[in-house]
Amino acid sequence: MRSLWLLLALTTSAAAQPVIDFGQPLAAQTIQRYAISVYPDGRNLPPGQGSVIAGGELYASQCAACHSANGKQGPAARLVGSDGFFSLDDPLRILRISEYPLLLLSVGGQWPYATSIFDYIRRAMPHHAPKSLSDDQVYAVSAYILHLNGLLDASAVLDQDSLPKVEMPGRTRLRWAQGAPESAAP
Amino acid sequence: MNKSALRFVAGNGLLDRRAFLRSGYGLSLAAAIGLTPAGRVLAQGEPPMPTWMTSLGGADTEYGSPSAHERQVLRQRQPSTPKTAGFSIWHSPLQHQRGIITPSGLHYAVHHNGIPAIDPERHQLLLHGLVERPLQFDLERLMRYPMVSRIQFLECAGNTAANAISPTARNADCQELFGEVSGSEWTGVPLSYLLREAGVKAEARWVICEGADGGSHSRSLPLAKLLDDAIIAFYQNGERLRPSQGYPLRLFVPGWEGNVSVKWLHRLEVSDSPAFSKDESGLYTRILSDGDILAFGFPMEVKSVITHPSGLQQLPELKGFYEVSGLAWSGLGRISKVEVSADNGRTWAPAQLHAPVLDKALTRFSIPWQWTGAATTLLSRATDELGNTQPSRSEWRSRYAAHSFNHYNAIQAWRVSSSGEVENVYA
Numbered sequence: 001m002r003s004l005w006l007l008l009a010l011t012t013s014a015a016a017q018p019v020i021d022f023g024q025p026l027a028a029q030t031i032q033r034y035a036i037s038v039y040p041d042g043r044n045l046p047p048g049q050g051s052v053i054a055g056g057e058l059y060a061s062q063c064a065a066c067h068s069a070n071g072k073q074g075p076a077a078r079l080v081g082s083d084g085f086f087s088l089d090d091p092l093r094i095l096r097i098s099e100y101p102l103l104l105l106s107v108g109g110q111w112p113y114a115t116s117i118f119d120y121i122r123r124a125m126p127h128h129a130p131k132s133l134s135d136d137q138v139y140a141v142s143a144y145i146l147h148l149n150g151l152l153d154a155s156a157v158l159d160q161d162s163l164p165k166v167e168m169p170g171r172t173r174l175r176w177a178q179g180a181p182e183s184a185a186p
Numbered sequence: 187m188n189k190s191a192l193r194f195v196a197g198n199g200l201l202d203r204r205a206f207l208r209s210g211y212g213l214s215l216a217a218a219i220g221l222t223p224a225g226r227v228l229a230q231g232e233p234p235m236p237t238w239m240t241s242l243g244g245a246d247t248e249y250g251s252p253s254a255h256e257r258q259v260l261r262q263r264q265p266s267t268p269k270t271a272g273f274s275i276w277h278s279p280l281q282h283q284r285g286i287i288t289p290s291g292l293h294y295a296v297h298h299n300g301i302p303a304i305d306p307e308r309h310q311l312l313l314h315g316l317v318e319r320p321l322q323f324d325l326e327r328l329m330r331y332p333m334v335s336r337i338q339f340l341e342c343a344g345n346t347a348a349n350a351i352s353p354t355a356r357n358a359d360c361q362e363l364f365g366e367v368s369g370s371e372w373t374g375v376p377l378s379y380l381l382r383e384a385g386v387k388a389e390a391r392w393v394i395c396e397g398a399d400g401g402s403h404s405r406s407l408p409l410a411k412l413l414d415d416a417i418i419a420f421y422q423n424g425e426r427l428r429p430s431q432g433y434p435l436r437l438f439v440p441g442w443e444g445n446v447s448v449k450w451l452h453r454l455e456v457s458d459s460p461a462f463s464k465d466e467s468g469l470y471t472r473i474l475s476d477g478d479i480l481a482f483g484f485p486m487e488v489k490s491v492i493t494h495p496s497g498l499q500q501l502p503e504l505k506g507f508y509e510v511s512g513l514a515w516s517g518l519g520r521i522s523k524v525e526v527s528a529d530n531g532r533t534w535a536p537a538q539l540h541a542p543v544l545d546k547a548l549t550r551f552s553i554p555w556q557w558t559g560a561a562t563t564l565l566s567r568a569t570d571e572l573g574n575t576q577p578s579r580s581e582w583r584s585r586y587a588a589h590s591f592n593h594y595n596a597i598q599a600w601r602v603s604s605s606g607e608v609e610n611v612y613a
Contacts, residue, residue, distance in 0.1 A: 021383055022323065022327040022328070022330055023313070023322065023380065024322050025322075026313070026320035030312065030322070031314050031320060035455060036402065037394045037396070037463070038461065039462075040461075076273075077468075084587070084588070084589045085589050101266055101351070101591065104351070104591070105468050105589075107467075110473075111462075111468055113462050116461075116462045116467045119404075119462075119464070120464040123404065124298075124299060124400070124403075124464070127401070130299065130402070131402075170467075170479060173477060173478050173479045175474065175480050175481070176481060176482055177482045177484070180481070180482035180483075180484075181408055181409075
């Protein structure tokens, strides 16, 4: 009896629902071209490599104008050091924060995964010419930012195997909000 | 009816919220509190009739604009954003608006990579990842799906950040302090239709949503929410989206921080885990009081603000009748109650909620106020249908580190001086 009722319900609902399938097949090569999201475990990192030394040169020409030479003074987002209002090595920090509140936050101090640095530089930096850097250059700039944060030696070279292994201090501070599905997290 | 018959419902002149709604009562109330017609006695006869009453009016235009007398009602760029191109925050002039719909051109906006100039003929939406059938959609096909319309608010996670972190209350107007919230009717296709067509795999939990802007703005969102009530919006307030709001299409995620309603939506990657994009790693997290970093806290909590009167306004008369009016909203449901205090929180009275009171929408409230003329502080406190209510500023701050500024929803206080100036203060 119950199965008969179910069958009836299914038939009725199937009859009431027109099939709408306007989507077109998406080619694998199109996915490959546009799928640039990198995951904390390193999934979707491209081949290539970049050194802290090469990254330092790129940083000076491509990044320092907005992020300052040491990555702390802005005006754009703070890349280096701890987060918060005060910093012993920057006596003008309070003034800078009142003009640029984004300096309260620090990539090196807060971001839980190093892969996010590669992901963001590749998709969005430099701000005036996003996606203009090669994958090798993105590895290099990522390495230099990690070096400025004391997380990589001056002689280090990054690639798709070593980048996900860099341990970020923000990792231990990460807390997932209630309701965010965490089970599949790395 | 005399003045002593006024029905005060809380300290310092708050009147019954229904005072003007009762038939016949409004006029007698007006008489009781001394409202008189604005007519002026002229010294020497009548002035000439206004020229607009004695001449043919001007021509209309193809697309209407506000009156030239309202040209000061504009969005305002937040001065503290970096001067580098592309990252900009535009605040809506809430203190000049009534009702619950923000005109599309006045809707707040935050852009991380400028506004892309998208050719709608060439724009594609890609849907791939953990799906049976990776799909792409052009605009013409997308807009043939059945659409839904909903009136809902959008609020930036950083709205009212100045009151969260500034050690002293910034003397600023409602627009600067609260202008990163707006309300619109959004129309589009439920995202669930497209996800079901592609066939989401069993292990899928998240969707990485990405825009077609130069920086490929990207956020990871729980699949369950997107299946529940997210839409791909094409229309705002009856017309196609403005470029500033994501033309030709945006994701709209009801009740959640504005940053996740990805504008210029281009790509949806179904996944088992989040990608930890730039914004979910840093800028849109919250630093808790113990230093931990809270990620993926999406819903905007219950909040309200009195827009009339509000910061930097000058009350025209130094006592007498004013309608206190404002906006309340919650990312978790409907507003069930807004209370107003005219004595800095000693006593409270329920405000009138004006229909429609909708799920995850701006709700207009008001209460009549007979001001004695003494300096005082006006507060509003909203509660939603789940029983969530706004905390005090000190309660809110006790939960977070001193430099954490997102999702600030504490009770707002406007100080009204005896000279009629309205100022932002910490209650």
